[in-house]
Amino acid sequence: MGMRYLDNIGVEFEDNILEKDLSDVMRYIANEEVVVFREQDITAKQFVDVLRPHVKYSNANHWCTHPDHPEIFRVTNKKIDDEGRMGFFGDGELDWHCNSPLNERHEEIVALYCVEPDETCHTSFCNIRKAFNDLPEDIKDKCRKSSIVLRFKNNTIYDYKDYELKGAAESNKKRGNFIPKRITKMVKNHPFTGEEYLYFPYAFYHKSDKDLVEYLKDFVLQDKYVYHHQWKKGDVLLFDQLIGLHRRTAIDLKSVGKPNKPRELYRTVSWYNSW
Numbered sequence: 560m561g562m563r564y565l566d567n568i569g570v571e572f573e574d575n576i577l578e579k580d581l582s583d584v585m586r587y588i589a590n591e592e593v594v595v596f597r598e599q600d601i602t603a604k605q606f607v608d609v610l611r612p613h614v615k616y617s618n619a620n621h622w623c624t625h626p627d628h629p630e631i632f633r634v635t636n637k638k639i640d641d642e643g644r645m646g647f648f649g650d651g652e653l654d655w656h657c658n659s660p661l662n663e664r665h666e667e668i669v670a671l672y673c674v675e676p677d678e679t680c681h682t683s684f685c686n687i688r689k690a691f692n693d694l695p696e697d698i699k700d701k702c703r704k705s706s707i708v709l710r711f712k713n714n715t716i717y718d719y720k721d722y723e724l725k726g727a728a729e730s731n732k733k734r735g736n737f738i739p740k741r742i743t744k745m746v747k748n749h750p751f752t753g754e755e756y757l758y759f760p761y762a763f764y765h766k767s768d769k770d771l772v773e774y775l776k777d778f779v780l781q782d783k784y785v786y787h788h789q790w791k792k793g794d795v796l797l798f799d800q801l802i803g804l805h806r807r808t809a810i811d812l813k814s815v816g817k818p819n820k821p822r823e824l825y826r827t828v829s830w831y832n833s834w
Contacts, residue, residue, distance in 0.1 A: 577605060584794075588800070589686070595794065596796075634824040634826050655762065667800055676790040682787075682808075683806050685804045687802055688802035691746075702745045705745040777810060
């Protein structure tokens, strides 16, 4: 089946994902950041099975876990329990970020499956690996010599609801891998390609060279490094958490014409060394 490059970054495969050896697409995820499979008619079980045994932890006992498949987070604005709670990141805008920067082991590959789309909301992805390669050499060297301090309290990516903060804290405590404050290098080597990449979860930066951070934000968020994905039912999208950032627009209730238009994505996670 065919493959095409998306706008600016990313690739799209025409294959049925159930018939695709995903180990063949790891190099595209590690280099292009985003891999898309359209029009996939699969169940929650099939979505998990495609990634098994590479999914390394479950979210058991988390309120937004799929009832039959604890490897799946439900990212939805539907009310999914008796307490009237929505899924994680149920509504509202999500600013540029990468996931789990304060976990002892960062999430590396995230897979999303669109169960119900919303035409007023899209997700954008920024390939920082490509941006880093284009930086002036003196800025690259400055980044290589820089360490950053990350703190959860500093992040402003989302207006968290109380139950989201409580649920995340309980999940992190169970897995025992959350560090409220950590120091890490700004430039690292990718576990799959071995290439340098800029690790840039700037929304969590606590102590940093502000002038450098502002310069990098302006540089990496240029349109030529960004892909905007408009979700359609049946989309499966895999993306690299290390070499990129992503953001989500909020639901535009006025244009929809009615509140609480249902939308739902299934989300699960894996790591390169399991492939």
